[in-house]
Amino acid sequence: xMISVENIEKKYGEVKALRGVSLDVKEGELFGLIxxxxxxxxxxxxxxxxxxxxxxxxxxxxxxxxxxDFRKLRKQLGYMPGRFSLYPDLSVEENMNFFxxxxxxxxxxxxxxxxxxxxxxxxxxxxxxxRLSGGMKQKLALSCALIHAxxxxxLDEPTTGVDAVSRKEFWEMLKRLQKMGITIFVSTPYMDxxxxxxRVALIQDGNILTIDTPEKVTQSFAxxxxxxxxxxxxxxxxxxxxxxxxxxxxxxxxxxHVTWKNQEMQAEEMMNYxxxxxxxxxxxxxxxxxxxxVFMDLMQKHDS
Amino acid sequence: xxxxxxxxxKEFIQIIRNKSMWPIIFVMPIVQMLILVNAATxxxxxxxxxxxxxxxxxxxxxxxxxxxxxxxxxVIQVNDADFDADDQLLKGKANVVLDIPQNFERDLxxxxxxxxxxxxxxxxxxSAELTWSYMNSLIRDYNNNLRASWMGVSKFDPPQQIVVSxxxxxxxxxxxxxxxxxxxxxxLVTVVGMFLSAVNLVREKEIGTMEQLNVTPIKKYQFxxxxxxxxxxxxxxxxxxGLLIAKLVFNLPFHGxxxxxxxxxxxxxxxxxxxxxxxxxxxxxxxxxxFLSYFFLLIFILMSGLFTPVESMPKWAQxxxxxxxxxxxxxxxxxxxxxxxxxxxxxxEFLSMLGYGVVMFSLAVMRxxxxx
Numbered sequence: 001x002m003i004s005v006e007n008i009e010k011k012y013g014e015v016k017a018l019r020g021v022s023l024d025v026k027e028g029e030l031f032g033l034i035x036x037x038x039x040x041x042x043x044x045x046x047x048x049x050x051x052x053x054x055x056x057x058x059x060x061x062x063x064x065x066x067x068x069d070f071r072k073l074r075k076q077l078g079y080m081p082g083r084f085s086l087y088p089d090l091s092v093e094e095n096m097n098f099f100x101x102x103x104x105x106x107x108x109x110x111x112x113x114x115x116x117x118x119x120x121x122x123x124x125x126x127x128x129x130x131r132l133s134g135g136m137k138q139k140l141a142l143s144c145a146l147i148h149a150x151x152x153x154x155l156d157e158p159t160t161g162v163d164a165v166s167r168k169e170f171w172e173m174l175k176r177l178q179k180m181g182i183t184i185f186v187s188t189p190y191m192d193x194x195x196x197x198x199r200v201a202l203i204q205d206g207n208i209l210t211i212d213t214p215e216k217v218t219q220s221f222a223x224x225x226x227x228x229x230x231x232x233x234x235x236x237x238x239x240x241x242x243x244x245x246x247x248x249x250x251x252x253x254x255x256x257h258v259t260w261k262n263q264e265m266q267a268e269e270m271m272n273y274x275x276x277x278x279x280x281x282x283x284x285x286x287x288x289x290x291x292x293x294v295f296m297d298l299m300q301k302h303d304s
Numbered sequence: 305x306x307x308x309x310x311x312x313x314k315e316f317i318q319i320i321r322n323k324s325m326w327p328i329i330f331v332m333p334i335v336q337m338l339i340l341v342n343a344a345t346x347x348x349x350x351x352x353x354x355x356x357x358x359x360x361x362x363x364x365x366x367x368x369x370x371x372x373x374x375x376x377x378x379v380i381q382v383n384d385a386d387f388d389a390d391d392q393l394l395k396g397k398a399n400v401v402l403d404i405p406q407n408f409e410r411d412l413x414x415x416x417x418x419x420x421x422x423x424x425x426x427x428x429x430x431s432a433e434l435t436w437s438y439m440n441s442l443i444r445d446y447n448n449n450l451r452a453s454w455m456g457v458s459k460f461d462p463p464q465q466i467v468v469s470x471x472x473x474x475x476x477x478x479x480x481x482x483x484x485x486x487x488x489x490x491x492l493v494t495v496v497g498m499f500l501s502a503v504n505l506v507r508e509k510e511i512g513t514m515e516q517l518n519v520t521p522i523k524k525y526q527f528x529x530x531x532x533x534x535x536x537x538x539x540x541x542x543x544x545x546g547l548l549i550a551k552l553v554f555n556l557p558f559h560g561x562x563x564x565x566x567x568x569x570x571x572x573x574x575x576x577x578x579x580x581x582x583x584x585x586x587x588x589x590x591x592x593x594x595f596l597s598y599f600f601l602l603i604f605i606l607m608s609g610l611f612t613p614v615e616s617m618p619k620w621a622q623x624x625x626x627x628x629x630x631x632x633x634x635x636x637x638x639x640x641x642x643x644x645x646x647x648x649x650x651x652x653e654f655l656s657m658l659g660y661g662v663v664m665f666s667l668a669v670m671r672x673x674x675x676x
Contacts, residue, residue, distance in 0.1 A: 049519050071521065079519045085512030089321050090314070101310045102520045144516075 002027040002152055002183040003048065007057035010043050010206075017043040019206040020057065025185055025199075030178045032197030033187040034291070040206040041187040042082065045156045048185070049079040062151050075103065078150035078182075082157040084137050088130025092121055092140055095129050096147060103148030110149045113180065117173055118143045135166040142173065146182075153177065155186045159193065171196045191292040202295055209298040214291060221289035221297060223247070224263055227255035228270065230279040239277050250296055257293055307522060311530030319504075319534055328500065333492050333542050337549045341484045344611065350375075351435050354398035355382045356389050361409035363450065370446050371402070376438050389423070399425045400435055413454075474642045481554040486637040487610040489546040490572075490630060493539045494604070497573040499597045501535040502580035506593045509584075524672065532577050539573050540566060559644030568636045568650070571657045575629040578664025585672045604630045632657050 003025035010018040017040045025031040033041050046052035047059060050070035059066045064073040086095045096118070100107050111118075117139050124132065129140060138158065145153060155174075159167045171193065178184055186197070194200045195214045202209040202217070210217060230236045233256070240249045240258055247259045258270075267284045274282045319325050353371060357364050372379050380398060383389065392398040403421035405411075411418045422439060426432035475482050508514045517527065543566070550556035583596045607614070607621065608630035614622060625631040632653040639645035647654065 051515065051518055074519050074521055077519060079516070081512060081515050083512045083515075085514075085516045087314075087318065087513055088511065089318050094314075094317065098310070098314055099516075099520070102307055102517075102522050104307075104521070 001025065001060075002029070003031075003059070003061050003185060005044070005048070005057070005059045008044065008047060008054045008059055009056040010040075010047065010052065010054050017206050018047075018054070021203070021206070021208050022057075023201050023208060023211055025183060027183055028178065028181060030174060030184045030196075030198045031186070032194055032200040033185065033203055034189070034191060034194050034200050034295075035187075035203035036189055039203045041189075041203060042156055043206075044203075045154055045185075045187055049077055049154055050074060075148070076151045078145040078148070078153040080141050080145040080153070080155045080158055082160065084141060086129050086137075086141060086144060089128060091126050091128055092132070093125040095140060095144055096125075099144040100147045105148050107147065110147055113149055113177075114143045114146050116176060117146075134162065135169075138162065138166070138170065139173075142170075146177070150182070152183045152185065155184070157187055157189065159188060159190065167193075191290065191295060194291040200291070202291075202298060204295075204299050204302065207302065209295070209302060217291060217294050218289050221294050223259040223289075223297075224265075225287050225289045225293060226258045226260075226267070226270065226284060227252070227287040228258050228274075228282070228284050229255050230274055230282045232279060235277075236274065236279060239274065239279070243273060248296065248300060250293075252292070255287075257287070257289075257296075259297075308526045308529060311522070311526060312533060315504075315530055315534045319538075325500075328496070329538055329542060330545065332495070333545045334549060336488050336492060337485065337546055338553065340488045341481050341550075341554060344484055350378045351399045351431070351438075352380045352397065353377045353400045353402060354380055354389055354392050355402045355404065356386045357382055357384060357404045358386070358406045359404050359408035360384055363409035363412060364404045366450070367404065367443070367446055370442060374438075374442060377442075393423060393425055396425070399431075400439065402439070412450075479554075482556055482642060483638070484610075485546075485550040485554055485556050486641045487608070487634055489543055489550070490608070490633045490637055491605060491610070492542050492546055493569060493573065493633075494576050494601065494630060496539040496542050497535055498576040498580040498583075499593075499601065500538070501532060501577050502584040502587075502593045502597060503590055504535070505531050505581065505584040506587050506590055509587075510589055524669065528581065528669070528672075532581070535577065536570065536573050540569065543569055556641065558641055560640035561644075561646065564645075564647055565637065565640045567647070568633070568640070568654065568657070571654065571661060572629060572633045572636070574661030575657055575664055578661050578668055579629075582664060582668035582671065585668055604628050607631065608634045610634060626656070629657060629660050632660075 001024045003023075005021055005023045008018050008021045009016070021040070021044060033044065035041055043052065047054050048061060048066060050066050050073055053067055061073055062076055064076070066073060087098070090098065096107055100110075107114075107118075121132070121136050121139050121143070124136065129137065132140060142155075142158075145155075159170055162170065167190075174184055174186065175196075188194075194217070197214060199211065199213050200217060201211040210220070212220070228236070228240065233251070237249055237251065237256060240246050240256065245260050245262050245265060247261045249256055249258050267286070270284045271282055355368055355371065357368060368379060368382060371377050377400075381392070386403065389398070389401045389403075393401055401421075401423040403423070405419065405421075408418055408420075420443065422436065424432045424435050472478050508517065547556075547558070551558070579600065580597070583593055583600075587593045587596060607617070607625050607628050610630075614625055614631060617625070636645075636650050636653050636657075639650060
C-alpha cells in the first residue's frame with residue numbers, strides 16, 4: 001500500500017473534522033477523495049503531508065509514519081495546496097529553482113518528469129509568478145510539487161475555481177503522471193471528476209461513506225432513478241416530495257432526480273400525478289445514476 | 305549550508321525587488337536624523353518675558369536690562385502696572401511674567417530683603433522648570449552684583465563668594481544634537497531589526513508559502529537564520545548610514561571604537577529580532593504584526609531614555625526598563641560614541657542584551673515549533 005490511513009480522528013476545539021477515517025491507496029493508483037466543502041478533505045490531506053498531527057489513529061505513506069518519520073517522508077512527497085502558495089515576487093524559473101534546491105536537486109535532474117507541464121510555461125520563465133494567469137499558476141505549482149521526483153503526489157482541490165477547459169487539461173496531466181509511476185491522491189468537490197479516478201472515497205462530515213471504483217460506486221445505487229421536469233420546477237419538487245411513495249427528490253440541473261419506495265412505479269403514474277396537479281410540459285424518463293446520486297443517497301442513509 | 309546559502313539568496317532577491325524596502329533603508333535614516341535630531345530639543349531658547357515693573361527705579365531697570373541681555377529670555381513688554389499680564393499669559397503671548405513690586409529698591413536698601421514674583425506658563429512642565437531655574441540663577445547673579453556695587457567693593461579685597469563654574473564632560477558645549485543623534489540611530493536600527501523582519505516573516509504565512517516550505521526538508525534553524533541574517537545586515541547598513549549623516553551634518557564626534565559599536569549593535573539586534581520573530585509567530589497577518597510591533601516600539605522608545613533621562617523616571621519604571629532592550633542600547637551607543645567606552649566598561653549591558661536575545665529567541669522558536 002502506498003498510502004494507508006487507519007481510524008484517523010481530528011478535532012478543532014469542539015468541531016470534529018475527521019471521525020475515524022480509514023482508507024488505502026495502492027501504488028500507482030489515481031485516488032480521488034470526493035466530498036463537499038467542510039467534509040474534512042483538507043484536514044485529511046494536511047495530516048498525510050505531515051502538516052497536521054491526528055488526535056487518534058495512524059497513517060503511513062510509502063510505509064513511513066506521517067508523525068514519526070515526517071522528515072524522511074517529506075522528501076518523498078509532492079504536495080500542492082489548495083491555495084496558490086508560491087512566491088509571487090519570484091519569477092517562474094526562480095520558483096522552480098528554489099524548490100529544486102531546497103530538496104537538494106536541480107531542474108535538469110528531473111526535467112523528464114516535469115517536461116510536459118513545464119514546457120507550457122517555459123516561454124514565460126522570466127515572468128514573476130504573481131503575474132501569471134490562473135491556469136499557468138496551477139501548472140507552475142504542479143511543476144514545483146514534482147521537481148524533486150516524489151513517489152506520491154497529493155493535491156488538495158487542484159481544480160477548484162478553474163475553468164472547464166483547464167480542468168480537463170489538468171486531469172490529463174495527472175493521468176500522464178500516473179503513467180510515469182507516481183501515485184496520486186487528489187481531493188475535489190466536483191462529483192463529475194470522480195469518473196476520472198481509479199478509485200474514489202466519498203467523504204461527508206468527517207466520515208468515509210464508501211470507497212470503490214467509480215463504476216462500482218454508481219452500480220451500488222439500488223434504486224431505479226427517474227429524471228422528471230415540468231414548467232414549474234419549484235412546485236414540482238414540492239408536489240413530488242408530498243407524494244406518499246416518494247423516497248428522495250433532488251434538483252439536478254434541468255431535471256429532478258427522483259427515487260420511489262415502490263420500484264414498480266411507472267412513468268405514466270408519475271405523469272398523471274403531476275398533470276393532475278396542474279403541471280404542464282411534464283417529462284418523465286428513467287436515467288442512469290451518477291456519483292452525485294449515490295452521494296446524496298449515502299448521505300441520507302448516514303444521517304438517519 | 306548550501307540550502308541556507310540558497311535561502312539567503314532568495315531573501316535578498318525578494319528584498320531587492322520589494323520597492324517599499326528602499327525608502328525604508330535610505331530615506332528613513334536621512335529624514336529621521338535630519339528632522340528628529342534638529343527638532344527634538346530640550347534647550348530653552350527665547351522664552352518670552354513680560355515684566356511688570358511697579359517700581360520703575362534704578363535697581364528694577366538694571367534687572368530688566370540684565371534680562372534683556374540674556375540669550376534665553378526675550379523681554380516682550382514692560383508694564384508699569386499689573387493690568388494685562390494674566391491676559392498675556394493666557395493668550396500665550398508671554399511665557400513668563402516677572403513682577404517687580406512697588407518700593408523694590410527702597411525695601412532692598414532698607415530691609416536688605418525683597419520678594420519678586422514669577423508667574424510661569426507650565427503647560428510644558430519641562431520648559432517651565434527650565435525657565436524657573438534660569439531665572440533663578442539670573443536673579444541670584446543680579447543680586448550679587450547689586451550688593452557688590454552698593455557696598456563699594458575694593459578691587460583688591462573682593463567679598464568672599466562661592467562661584468560655581470560648571471564643566472560639562474563628554475559634551476562640553478552641551479550640543480543637544482550629540483545627545484539625540486546616537487539615540488535616533490538606535491531607533492532606526494530597531495525598526496529594521498524588529499519590525500521589517502517580523503513583517504517579512506509573516507508574509508510567508510499570509511501568501512501561503514509557509515505551508516509549502518513546511519513540507520520541504522528545510523530545517524527550522526535554516527529558515528529562521530535565512531529570515532534574520534538579511535535584516536541584520538540591512539540594520540548594520542542603516543547604522544553606518546546614520547553614523548555618516550551624523551558625522552557630515554552634525555559633526556558628531558566619535559570617541560569609541562567602531563568595532564565595539566557594531567559588536568554591541570549585533571547583540572542588540574539579536575534581542576529585538578527575537579522579539580520580532582516572536583511577534584510574527586503569534587500573528588497570522590501583517591496587520592497584526594503592525595499593531596503588536598507598534599505597541600512594543602512605542603513603549604520601548606519612550607522609556608529608552610531617548611528624550612528624558614531614565615534616572616528621572618520613578619523607581620518601578622526604572623526597574624521595568626531592564627526589560628527594554630532599547631534602554632541598554634541607548635546607554636551603550638551614547639557611551640561608546642561620546643565617551644569612548646570600551647567593551648569592559650559596558651559588560652553589564654552586554655550580558656543583559658545577550659541574555660535578552662537568548663530568551664527571546666528561545667521563546668520564539670519554542671512557540672514556532674508548537675504552531676507549525
